[in-house]
Amino acid sequence: MFFDFIKRNSHKTRKENGVYFASLIISIIAFYVILSLGEQDVMLYLKTVESDAVARLLLMIPMLYAVSLFFVFFLVYFANKYQLQLRSHEFGLYLMMGMKRSKLFTMIMGETLWNGLVALIIGYLH
Amino acid sequence: MKISDKLLQVKEVHKTYGKEQNETVALKGITFDVLPGEFLGIMGASGSGKTTLLNCIATMLKPTSGQILLSGKNISSFKGSQLAKYRGSKIGYLFQEFELLDNLTARENIVLPLSIHGENPKKQELQLQQLAKQFDIEDILNKFPSQISGGQKQRVAAARALISNPSIVLADEPTGALDTKNAKSLMQKLSSINQTDGATILMVTHDANAASFCSRILFIQDGVIFHELRKKVPGETQNFFYERILTVMAQLGGGSSNVL
Numbered sequence: 001m002f003f004d005f006i007k008r009n010s011h012k013t014r015k016e017n018g019v020y021f022a023s024l025i026i027s028i029i030a031f032y033v034i035l036s037l038g039e040q041d042v043m044l045y046l047k048t049v050e051s052d053a054v055a056r057l058l059l060m061i062p063m064l065y066a067v068s069l070f071f072v073f074f075l076v077y078f079a080n081k082y083q084l085q086l087r088s089h090e091f092g093l094y095l096m097m098g099m100k101r102s103k104l105f106t107m108i109m110g111e112t113l114w115n116g117l118v119a120l121i122i123g124y125l126h
Numbered sequence: 127m128k129i130s131d132k133l134l135q136v137k138e139v140h141k142t143y144g145k146e147q148n149e150t151v152a153l154k155g156i157t158f159d160v161l162p163g164e165f166l167g168i169m170g171a172s173g174s175g176k177t178t179l180l181n182c183i184a185t186m187l188k189p190t191s192g193q194i195l196l197s198g199k200n201i202s203s204f205k206g207s208q209l210a211k212y213r214g215s216k217i218g219y220l221f222q223e224f225e226l227l228d229n230l231t232a233r234e235n236i237v238l239p240l241s242i243h244g245e246n247p248k249k250q251e252l253q254l255q256q257l258a259k260q261f262d263i264e265d266i267l268n269k270f271p272s273q274i275s276g277g278q279k280q281r282v283a284a285a286r287a288l289i290s291n292p293s294i295v296l297a298d299e300p301t302g303a304l305d306t307k308n309a310k311s312l313m314q315k316l317s318s319i320n321q322t323d324g325a326t327i328l329m330v331t332h333d334a335n336a337a338s339f340c341s342r343i344l345f346i347q348d349g350v351i352f353h354e355l356r357k358k359v360p361g362e363t364q365n366f367f368y369e370r371i372l373t374v375m376a377q378l379g380g381g382s383s384n385v386l
Contacts, residue, residue: 002244005241008229008230009229012229090227093227094242095210098211098215099214100206100207101210103242
């Protein structure tokens with residue numbers, strides 16, 4: 001029952017917050033595109049033509065990396081925070097019906113892990 | 127009468143919201159007892175502190191001072207798993223806005239308090255069927271909350287509050303979001319459960335109609351108990367009790383001295 005509950009809750013979360021998940025996916029894709037900029041064919045070709053300029057551009061990558069990591073971090077942070085805030089009422093209800101705090105924590109973690117697993121499978125299949 | 131005979135004792139409970147300049151006093155020392163099997167109503171104008179009092183008993187709020195004892199145990203001293211156990215098995219809570227979970231069916235909503243405690247819901251099937259019959263919700267057990275009416279939702283919520291056999295059921299304006307017909311049917315069902323199964327119910331309301339089902343009513347005004355009414359059993363009809371409630375309610379606002 002408990003696991004079934006977790007599964008159903010996370011399904012509901014995915015269904016109702018598609019926009020947030022989509023924006024997360026896009027930002028993570030963008031993050032990895034920037035990360036792999038140095039190894040892309042276009043850049044390798046440009047390097048042979050304009051090695052000076054490209055080398056200078058590639059020098060800036062660590063900075064870009066840091067900035068985009070910063071954004072992704074806050075996006076994930078606020079998306080999760082928003083999620084929890086939206087459901088604080090529901091969590092209060094669980095506590096009111098006698099759920100222990102540790103069990104509530106396990107439940108939220110379980111939902112997040114389940115969602116992560118689904119995301120991983122989607123990512124792997126693509 | 128022995129102390130152990132009293133189910134719930136509320137002793138000199140004070141509750142203050144905010145600090146220093148923004149202080150609002152909600153409860154100014156409330157003392158009363160609840161006996162097992164009682165159907166106690168608490169009435170008062172909005173802002174009189176009745177919901178605060180109920181939330182203190184439900185451990186949603188901590189009283190600033192004073193004690194609340196359930197079967198002789200001080201509930202404001204509970205912590206952690208003891209508190210979870212108290213909430214899960216000693217009290218049942220009935221909300222004004224039902225508070226059913228949308229992604230669970232009526233049946234799952236009712237047994238949720240049991241499954242939270244890791245009990246096998248199959249074991250409670252008999253009790254579930256019995257409660258469903260009492261509240262007339264047998265044919266909607268497999269429906270989701272969005273598919274059933276407000277009156278049915280509140281009856282499902284009432285079954286959920288009673289499934290764990292709590293010592294006391296706390297109801298915060300259970301008829302507040304219902305129309306008169308559904309409100310009446312809910313109150314009749316609660317009152318029959320109170321009479322046949324001896325469930326103790328503590329209900330906050332400002333609806334005189336709903337209150338007329340109670341066996342005793344406390345009137346609260348400005349954080350103190352203003353008056354107490356007791357239904358004369360046997361003999362007093364509900365209609366007559368209703369009239370008496372209305373008379374007290376007319377006095378609540380200050381009576382004729384406040385008429386402009």
